[in-house]
Amino acid sequence: MAPRLFSCFRKHGDRADAGAHESSATADLTAEEMKRGGPVLVELFSSQGCATSPAAELVVSRLGRGDFQLEMPVVVLAFHVDYWDYMGWKDPYGSSQWTVRQKAYVESLGLDTMFTPQVVVQGKAHCVGNDENALVTAITEAPRFPAPSFQVCIASFQRSSPDCLQVSLTGALRMKVDSNGVNVMVALYESGLVNDCERGENRGRVLSNDYVVRKLEKLCNVKDISAKKTVSGTVNFPLWEGFNASKCGVALFVQNNSHQMFGSQSFQLPRDI
Template sequence: MGRGLFSCFKKQTPDNTAATSNEPSLASGGPIIVELFSSQGCATSPEAELLFSRLGRGDFKLEVGVILMGYHVDYWDYNGWKDPFGSAQWTVRQKDYVESLCLDTMFTPQVVVQGRKQIVGNDEDGLIAEIVNAPRFPPPSFQATFERPTPESLKVFLNGTFRAKSDGQGADIMVALYESGLVTDCQGGDNKGRMLVNDFVVRKLAKLCSVNNQPPKKMITGTLDFGLWQGFNSSKCGLVLFVQQHGSRHIFGSQRIQLPANI
């Protein structure tokens, strides 16, 4: 397991008190968000990536739906191989979890489930247990339409409701654009000589809007513009819309949106 240093200064709120009385009902259980932080420069990340892909294929026959998002951090890029999908933005996202979960180090591979629990990313039994035991919330109900204003951009029009009552802490409605089926011939670092396969890799992440004390059935509309990368293929990509609480960073609602194959 690769590790980096990061001190945690924020006191963690115990799980049994973190949710306010206005946290959304668990009655209509939606899918569970599973986030993997990894790097092609980390020797133990490929094992976690394989587990992640198997989870996405449904190999474990879970009775709960999962939505996967993989973030490639950039702090292993010094170690002989620059991850082509690595980004400082994803390192910052992991640091935010380090703080909210009151950890004292950053490491890869790491999995965060519903923004609430974390585990080593290649611990199969532990990961399945965290998914099965994670709280579930009503999924948002958004419709999306798409345009390609230029070959290098994708415009997404969204409208719908997030079906959960936000409390005084407020929350962000976030949208991630991910890509699967990525294969890299790694020519340096700890994984030199290996063909690395990565699925559900987040390429773009944007905030649709913030909500606070908003009625759950109120219609929300918005537009996002995503810059696209060379070789973009919509058939390998998808969108994830999720609601993430301010402060605690708990996720309480998520939805996967398929991209048109011919966009």
């Protein structure tokens, strides 16, 4: 099925320099060690208001479960955009924040349009989200970096209030970072979501979604540090009605201002928080 296209409201031919500041982080590792690096981050941009997105949601759900038996681990995140809400169905997980994130990739990848479903791999390559072969190829060919060695104690997953989750993390990026810096981002995602779609292009369908990003916060910005230096931080996630820790997880990723990824990790939430 063809992807749904949406204008990104940029002048034709106005391309961003995708190679700018790509040296923000480097690994003190050999090429072979890099090849055996950590997870590949896969981001799906999707919408319940797009007729072709449910097929892509199924693909990334299978990817996250390990159905494709890839040689490398993956961290999967699904960002639901809001620009299809006008079609008659307001995506309950859609956000203008995720639309802005997708626009940033449109610029950094030198594209002329936004579309759903779109998958971005390691911030460096993209494909149509329901094209399994293209997705597997993009993951297999993606640059890999050591997984950050962050740890989170059970006590650090705590409800600072009934409607807020506090997560404290400490570890090393395992990447040497120069003066351009990188951002350490933390996403709170939810799986096992099921909705009856009552209107729009998916009217009458039961929609299932996994790895849906509900909140995204910056842990810290890091500049001029060695690969082994310890980094610490705390993020606070406002929680939503019906929050269920058993369905949620936390993903940490390192990204520079050119949107390139330099490592990722994921953690499951304790069931009893």
